[in-house]
Amino acid sequence: MRFQGPPGTDRSNGDEETQVGHVPVLADEVISVLSPASGSLQIDATLGGGGHTERILEATDPDGRLLGLDADGAAIARVRARLTRFGERLVLRQANFRELGAVAPDAGFTAVDGCLFDLGLSSFQLADHGRGFGIRTGGPLDMRFDPSVGVPAAELLATLDTDELTALFRRYGEEPNARRIARAVVEARSTAAVSTAEELAALAERVAAAPPRGRRRIHPATRVFQALRIAVNDELGALESGLAAAVDLLRPGGRLVVLSYHSLEDRIVKRFFQAERKGCTCPPEAPICVCGRQPRLRLVTRPSLTASAAEVAGNPRARSARLRAVERLAAA
Numbered sequence: 001m002r003f004q005g006p007p008g009t010d011r012s013n014g015d016e017e018t019q020v021g022h023v024p025v026l027a028d029e030v031i032s033v034l035s036p037a038s039g040s041l042q043i044d045a046t047l048g049g050g051g052h053t054e055r056i057l058e059a060t061d062p063d064g065r066l067l068g069l070d071a072d073g074a075a076i077a078r079v080r081a082r083l084t085r086f087g088e089r090l091v092l093r094q095a096n097f098r099e100l101g102a103v104a105p106d107a108g109f110t111a112v113d114g115c116l117f118d119l120g121l122s123s124f125q126l127a128d129h130g131r132g133f134g135i136r137t138g139g140p141l142d143m144r145f146d147p148s149v150g151v152p153a154a155e156l157l158a159t160l161d162t163d164e165l166t167a168l169f170r171r172y173g174e175e176p177n178a179r180r181i182a183r184a185v186v187e188a189r190s191t192a193a194v195s196t197a198e199e200l201a202a203l204a205e206r207v208a209a210a211p212p213r214g215r216r217r218i219h220p221a222t223r224v225f226q227a228l229r230i231a232v233n234d235e236l237g238a239l240e241s242g243l244a245a246a247v248d249l250l251r252p253g254g255r256l257v258v259l260s261y262h263s264l265e266d267r268i269v270k271r272f273f274q275a276e277r278k279g280c281t282c283p284p285e286a287p288i289c290v291c292g293r294q295p296r297l298r299l300v301t302r303p304s305l306t307a308s309a310a311e312v313a314g315n316p317r318a319r320s321a322r323l324r325a326v327e328r329l330a331a332a
Contacts, residue, residue, distance in 0.1 A: 024051030050079035101245035173227030
């Protein structure tokens, strides 16, 4: 749950929509921490525009292989056409990373040396006028990564009541004006459905309170769009499942690298890593461990890595990126 291209990055929350390209965020740091070697097996669980995939395949030349996943079929087709030079070294599957545990072994990736999650949404999706991801791009409010799965965002806006919309905006967007915006949506739909990105953005801008003095202003609809997208795609649930599958697939010494872009997903990553480093799940009052669970991970990054000032200057969306990485321990 994620952007390509100057002046953008590989992933974003969707407020700063600019040109579409292929410049992955924190690319050097990802390669340094992931440490892909020639002949290794790697997974890019969030293919996007293929920027990180390309760098990883170059680093694993001549015989390293990579499995690339994306729920968006358009992303698969785009990367397949752009990275043909890697031939059979690049294996692509249209799948949500929550399916990683089944998809990877089926593709021949049963024990891997590295796995990357670059969470969020791609600039290509932001530029898609047909799905309403972008505040400024506009279009019908669909927001599904895979249009064949789930219900569109417009349906949530049309069917949830004020309390349910308020809870959604607060939980997934941490939106301080959640109730005010929810009420406005319910009031507006009594006349006509809120069905396009332009309509939702204008509504949020009209009713949202001004930010505190001195705080950087983002578009008032940014957190609402984030909340709807997360809910439509069950991004946080998918992340928990995907991380667990990735650790199961890592061979000892293999590394898992995660780039997150907002506090909700970063919190999940941080807590997951902490639990897998601790191992034992027995309550603190237990005199001895009875669960038998051993630590499976060690931290590679302490603290997490963020983009340099130079990268943020060239890629404004990189300002919120946070990189965390762990390494799989050998079984005790």
